[in-house]
Amino acid sequence: MELRVLRYFLAVAREGSMTGAGRTLHVTQPTLSRQLQELEDELGRQLFIRGSHALRLTAEGMLLRKRAEEILAMVHKTESEFSSMGETIAGEIYIGGGETEAMRQIARLTREIRRDYPEVRFHIFSGNAEDVTERLDKGILDFGLLIQPVDILKYDSIDLPDKVTWGVVMRKDSPLAGKRSVTQEDLLGLPLICSRQVVQRLGQKNEYSDWFGAIGEKVNIVATYNLIYNAALMVEEGVGYAIALDRLVNITNHSRLCFRPLKPGVKSGMNLVWKKYQVFSAAAELFLERAREKFGQEE
Secondary structure (H helix, E strand, C coil), X not given: CCHHHHHHHHHHHHHCCHHHHHHHHCCCHHHHHHHHHHHHHHHXXXXXXXXXXXXXXXXXXXXXXXXXXXXXXXXXXXXXXXXXXXXXXXXXXXXXXXXXXXXXHHHHHHHHHHHHCCCEEEEEEECCHHHHHHHHHCCXXXXXXXXXXXXXXXXXXXXXXXXXXXXXXXXXXXXXXXXXXXXXHHHCCCEEEEEHHHHCCCCCCCHHHHHHHHHCCCXXXXXXXXXXXXXXXHHHCCCCEEEEECCCCCCCCCCCEEEEEECCCXXXXXXXXXXXXXXXXXXXXXXXXHHHHHCCCCC
């Protein structure tokens, strides 16, 4: 299986036609058709459903698309690491994390490194803990920014100094909006929209599950989310109340939403993590060194 053919395959998958992919790749349609037929023959599986006007991926095609994207991302990362080797620190650093105010700390560190080493570039991937750790494990990311509760025992890590506050995002016309904080009893019977990462860990020992305590089995979870933006839209449309971290939703005086912290308060720590025994590029090694200095942790 050649990388060139994987690029052809992804182009056709994105464009939905041989003609569109051919224009993008500057490759003739017969060449694309032949290469993809050979790829299907090699794998022994049909990758496309061929309609009169468009191509659709089969289940096997969707699996290959995911794997091809990962393979080519890893190839690009490896090429950039080798091309950056030399006396001058340069290259690309790949960081993944959830949507959290903690990313501001990483952004400040990024700014400082860019100031001193302008040939270093950063790539930021947004996702929940499951998305980020999957990419870390496959070597697609150098570092991950994870919010507790999450298992980090198999990674090396740095604890970030700040903690984030859990609470409820609700409409301003909600009866709970008049309260300064939200208790367990306030949430009983209400439709809740919860982080999928946290829901998966409700049965485990952590600050979040401790807060829900005895009412954990009684809460009415009507939807889950992995990133907060879409959850906030659901709150605006009256679907329910989102259990979320503070300072993630853009709440202003003109917003229809407001945030109320949980009572008793619940705070989660944050960790910058990376694979154990990771071999870093010079740029990523520099980032880790600066992170240790900035966040006050020695090797």
